[in-house]
Amino acid sequence: MRRINWYSIRLVMVFFVMIFLYSFSSKRNSVRKINKIDIQFDSKENMFLTHQMVNNLLIQNLGDASRLQKDKVDLNTLENELSHHEMIEKAEVFSTIDGFLNTRITQKTPILRVISDNDSYYLDRKGDRISLSTNFSARVPLVVGEISKEKRKSYLKLFNEIKKDDFLSKNITGAQIMPSGNMVLTNRSFDYKIAFGKPINVQKKLRNYKAFFHHAIKDTLIKEYKEINLMFTQQVVCKK
Incomplete structure (x- = not known):
């Protein structure tokens, strides 16, 4: 007489019970x-x-x-x-x-706030527009002037560099875009203006400014400067 394999039968029963329980729980979960x-x-x-x-x-x-x-x-x-x-x-x-x-x-994380003649809004790191919010005001540079879509990429490069640098993000508070496309930046610590020029050679100009500031801060003459010119990438020109 052939012997019944109870072990195999138990495995099959356990398998079907698991399928039943899974189906039952899935049904209950879905409803x-x-x-x-x-x-x-x-x-x-x-x-x-x-x-x-x-x-x-x-x-x-x-x-x-x-x-x-x-x-x-x-x-x-x-x-x-x-x-x-x-x-x-x-x-x-x-x-x-x-x-x-x-x-x-x-x-979205804003990197600047644009203020033009008839509008005001933020731009994020990708250049996407963010409307102003009644719940929150971002502490980012205020940019006065028009940023056209054609030139937006170059301006974004500048302000993304400012945003990711701890010193620059705290020091640079705003910018004015002139009709020529040149930019004048403002800083938090002193009254001088920063003649940045067009948004080209951005990293070099910003490195020059940081080097100037960390050197000049040791000298009381920095309070007498009216303009810091970064347009010449090989040097920083200061005017009193």
């Missing part, structure tokens, strides 16, 4: 309703948006989230809608087993 929206920002800086503003954006696309089943929520659509907001650089949306809809927001 579970969204019971809470959790919103987190990746940084406490540049808080253009509030939790309530993001929550409102989600509700506009979700409707009454408390009545929605998890499997009815299109996470990709939500991410795309949030990511297209002018103040958001990146958005991640995902749900959890306990019915939480989690949203992670990376806000």
